[in-house]
Amino acid sequence: MQETIENKVGDLLSFIMKNSLWQFNSRGWDRRKQSEGVLTKVSELLCDEPVSKETPADKCYYAEAQCVVDGFNKNFPWLKDLSKDEIKALIHQLHERLDYQTIDASLNAELTVKNY
Numbered sequence: 456m457q458e459t460i461e462n463k464v465g466d467l468l469s470f471i472m473k474n475s476l477w478q479f480n481s482r483g484w485d486r487r488k489q490s491e492g493v494l495t496k497v498s499e500l501l502c503d504e505p506v507s508k509e510t511p512a513d514k515c516y517y518a519e520a521q522c523v524v525d526g527f528n529k530n531f532p533w534l535k536d537l538s539k540d541e542i543k544a545l546i547h548q549l550h551e552r553l554d555y556q557t558i559d560a561s562l563n564a565e566l567t568v569k570n571y
Contacts, residue, residue: 464548466531471553474526475519481565483558489516490554496520498546501527502539 471478478493480486492512497520499506506520507513527534537545 460545460548463531463533463545464552467527467545467549468552468556470526470530471523471549472556475523478553478557483561486558487554490550490557492516493519493523494546494550494553497523497527498543500524501534501542501546 478486478490480489493516496506496513496516498504500520501524506517508517534542
């Protein structure tokens with residue numbers, strides 16, 4: 456039985472939550488920025504697209520993304536069967552769900568302290 460996109464996103468999110476720390480910055484805006492940077496590079500790597508490594512931030516996001524992609528490829532062989540458009544849609548949904556879970560639905564009041 457083929458997994459639904461929602462289940463696949465859930466599997467990828469669970470992997471990130473269990474194996475990565477980059478999504479847990481202490482400020483909401485930092486989490487959102489980190490999520491965007493890393494998952495953009497994850498999408499580029501999975502789609503065999505050029506990945507910018509020009510700035511220090513790019514290099515950091517790339518290093519984290521490479522670890523995520525290595526784990527995804529090892530644990531989720533079904534990714535290889537997806538088209539580039541399907542991968543991009545999947546990573547987009549993953550990004551939305553990750554931001555929701557770690558920022559928007561978080562009960563951590565520290566994420567919204569205006570003095571940061």
